[in-house]
Amino acid sequence: MALTLLLGSLPLPSQAGPEEDRLAFVGHYQSLFPEVPIAEYANGIYALDEDARAQWLAIEDFPPYEFSIERGSELWDTSLPDGSQLTDCLGTEINKIRPQYPRYVPNQGVVTLELAINACRSAAGAKRWDYSSGDMIDLTAYLAFEARGQELNVRVPADQPGALAAYEAGKRFYYSKRGQLNFACADCHVTSVGQYVRADRLGPSLGHPTHFPVYRSKLGGMISLHQRFFGCVRDVRAKPFELQSEEFRNVEFFLSYMSNGLEINGPGARK
Numbered sequence: 337m338a339l340t341l342l343l344g345s346l347p348l349p350s351q352a353g354p355e356e357d358r359l360a361f362v363g364h365y366q367s368l369f370p371e372v373p374i375a376e377y378a379n380g381i382y383a384l385d386e387d388a389r390a391q392w393l394a395i396e397d398f399p400p401y402e403f404s405i406e407r408g409s410e411l412w413d414t415s416l417p418d419g420s421q422l423t424d425c426l427g428t429e430i431n432k433i434r435p436q437y438p439r440y441v442p443n444q445g446v447v448t449l450e451l452a453i454n455a456c457r458s459a460a461g462a463k464r465w466d467y468s469s470g471d472m473i474d475l476t477a478y479l480a481f482e483a484r485g486q487e488l489n490v491r492v493p494a495d496q497p498g499a500l501a502a503y504e505a506g507k508r509f510y511y512s513k514r515g516q517l518n519f520a521c522a523d524c525h526v527t528s529v530g531q532y533v534r535a536d537r538l539g540p541s542l543g544h545p546t547h548f549p550v551y552r553s554k555l556g557g558m559i560s561l562h563q564r565f566f567g568c569v570r571d572v573r574a575k576p577f578e579l580q581s582e583e584f585r586n587v588e589f590f591l592s593y594m595s596n597g598l599e600i601n602g603p604g605a606r607k
C-alpha cells in the first residue's frame with residue numbers, strides 16, 4: 337500500500353510533454369512540503385532545513401564567493417586577442433546573458449553558458465577554457481550574479497524535434513538507475529527528498545540549476561553545476577561523464593526546464 341502510494345506520486349508520466357512534466361515535478365514537492373513557497377526552491381536544501389538555513393544566512397553576511405564575482409568581472413572586461421570583448425559576442429545587456437542558457441540550437445544540441453563562452457573565445461582567437469578552470473567558474477559566477485532576480489525560462493520549441501529529443505534524453509538520464517549502488521538522480525532528489533544520507537540531507541532538484549556556480553565550504557572553493565553532477569554520479573559508483581558532455585548538458589536542460597519560473601540567484605554557498 338505504502339509502495340503503491342509512493343509510486344503513484346512519482347512524477348514520471350511517460351507520454352507527457354515538458355510542461356505536464358514540470359507541473360507534476362513541482363506538484364510532487366508541493367504535496368510533500370505544502371508549507372514551502374515554490375520560489376523558495378531556488379535556495380535548494382535551505383528551503384527545507386531550518387538549521388542549515390540559519391547557518392547559510394550567517395555565511396551570506398560575508399559571501400565566500402565574492403572574490404569569484406570580482407575576478408569574473410575583470411575577465412569580462414579583458415580584451416580578447418582580436419581586440420573584441422566577450423560582450424560583443426554574448427550580448428551587451430549583462431543581466432540578460434545567463435537567462436538565455438541552456439538552450440537548444442539545431443545541429444549543436446544543448447548549448448550551455450559555458451559552451452557559449454568558449455565558442456566566443458574561440459571565434460576571437462583565444463584559447464578555450466577548461467570547464468573546471470577558475471576562469472570559467474569565475475566568469476559564470478559574475479554572469480549569474482548580474483542575472484540575479486531574472487527567471488529561468490528554458491524553451492523546448494515544438495518546431496524543433498531535436499530540442500524535445502534532448503529534453504527526453506536528459507529526463508531519461510535523470511530517472512535511470514546507475515552505478516554499483518543502482519541509484520537514479522530521482523531516487524535521492526525526488527523520492528527520498530528531505531531524508532538523510534549519513535550527515536547529508538537530500539535536497540530537491542526543483543531549483544538545482546538556479547544558484548550555480550557555488551562555493552563549497554567542504555572544498556574551500558567554487559564548483560560548477562556539472563562538477564556537482566559529476567560528484568553525484570561518482571558517489572553512486574557509476575561511470576563518470578565529462579563536464580559539458582552531451583549527457584550532462586541534456587540533464588541540465590531537463591532540470592532547468594523543471595525549474596522554469598524560479599529566480600536565478602547564483603552564485604551560491606553550500607556545505
Ligand code: HEC
Binds near residue numbers: 539
Ligand atoms: C545517493 C543519493 C544521491 C544521488 C543518487 C544523486 N545525488 Fe545529487 N546530491 C546528493 C546529496 C546528499 C547532495 C547534497 C545535499 C543537497 O543539496 O541535496 C546532492 C547535491 C546535488 C546537487 C547540488 C544541490 C545544491 O543546491 O547545491 C545537484 C545539482 C545534484 N545533487 C544533482 C544530482 C544529479 C543530476 C544526480 C543524478 C546524476 C544526482 N544528484 C544523484 C545525493 C545524491
